[in-house]
Amino acid sequence: MPSILVTGAGRGFGREVVRVYRERGWMVFPLVRQSADVEALTEVDGCYPICADVTEEKVEASIANVLAARTDALDLLINNAGNIKKTRWLAETTIADMEALFRVHCVGAFRCVRAALPFLRKATNPLVVNISSRFGSISRMAQGEFRGIYAYSIAKSAQNMLSVCLDHELRREGIRVVSLHPGRLQTSVAAVDADTDPYVAALKLADWLQSMDRDKACGLHDLLGDKTIAW
Numbered sequence: 001m002p003s004i005l006v007t008g009a010g011r012g013f014g015r016e017v018v019r020v021y022r023e024r025g026w027m028v029f030p031l032v033r034q035s036a037d038v039e040a041l042t043e044v045d046g047c048y049p050i051c052a053d054v055t056e057e058k059v060e061a062s063i064a065n066v067l068a069a070r071t072d073a074l075d076l077l078i079n080n081a082g083n084i085k086k087t088r089w090l091a092e093t094t095i096a097d098m099e100a101l102f103r104v105h106c107v108g109a110f111r112c113v114r115a116a117l118p119f120l121r122k123a124t125n126p127l128v129v130n131i132s133s134r135f136g137s138i139s140r141m142a143q144g145e146f147r148g149i150y151a152y153s154i155a156k157s158a159q160n161m162l163s164v165c166l167d168h169e170l171r172r173e174g175i176r177v178v179s180l181h182p183g184r185l186q187t188s189v190a191a192v193d194a195d196t197d198p199y200v201a202a203l204k205l206a207d208w209l210q211s212m213d214r215d216k217a218c219g220l221h222d223l224l225g226d227k228t229i230a231w
């Protein structure tokens with residue numbers, strides 16, 4: 001049975017990704033922070049929750065322990081955990097926000113990849129998907145499409161660089177890494193122009209990953225626009 005680990009799976013997009021893959025018969029490892037989410041997910045057949053915070057060092061042991069108890073190989077890791085500070089411009093942005101968002105979106109994803117790596121190495125076509133954002137695109141920011149959301153944009157941009165570094169290092173072992181903007185989703189962090197049900201986006205994600213060209217260079221993929229967008 002193929003297996004997937006999704007971080008930030010207690011609500012929003014992550015929860016819907018877990019739902020879709022469970023519906024498709026995969027073994028699912030949702031990483032969540034709240035004990036209520038662990039309890040609810042434990043009752044789902046084929047679902048093995050990991051209770052952890054991706055910004056804490058012990059997340060690596062938590063991932064390794066839960067995976068080792070259930071599987072040798074992990075086919076798909078989705079680094080989705082994240083939050084946003086909608087503060088704007090220099091005046092509103094705090095150092096604490098900058099550091100917190102970098103820790104979750106970039107360092108947290110790094111930790112999860114490191115913990116999952118021994119299991120990814122044993123899968124046939126392993127893949128890591130880092131859930132990025134249009135706000136992390138330097139070229140779109142430079143064109144003035146978005147403005148002033150420093151902490152989140154910088155953290156997602158750093159995560160994009162993480163994707164490229166990881167892909168360069170791991171593709172020679174057959175592990176591919178991609179960045180993906182999931183669309184404007186109607187979740188708790190929704191932007192004012194959010195227009196997409198996260199379950200619909202999760203279905204699209206699963207379909208796209210099934211048919212993606214594994215030989216393409218690591219890029220930033222716009223899921224709903226179905227195209228690669230500029231970094």
Ligand SMILES: NC(=O)c1ccc[n+]([C@@H]2O[C@H](COP(=O)([O-])OP(=O)(O)OC[C@H]3O[C@@H](n4cnc5c(N)ncnc54)[C@H](OP(=O)(O)O)[C@@H]3O)[C@@H](O)[C@H]2O)c1
Pocket residue numbers: 007008009010011012013014031032033034052053054055079080081082083084104108131132133134181182183184185186187188189190191194
């Ligand atoms: N919504 C959009 O339009 C949109 C657009 C582009 C990109 N994204 C990205 O998509 C991803 C999912 O966002 P969403 O819209 O589904 O947001 P959401 O509904 O707020 O869900 C975020 C999830 O991440 C978890 N999380 C946050 N910090 C964490 C940490 N330190 N350790 C572990 N889990 C953590 C949260 O856990 P708790 O429930 O415990 O708080 C929650 O389950 C994020 O990376 C976001 O930046 C979203």
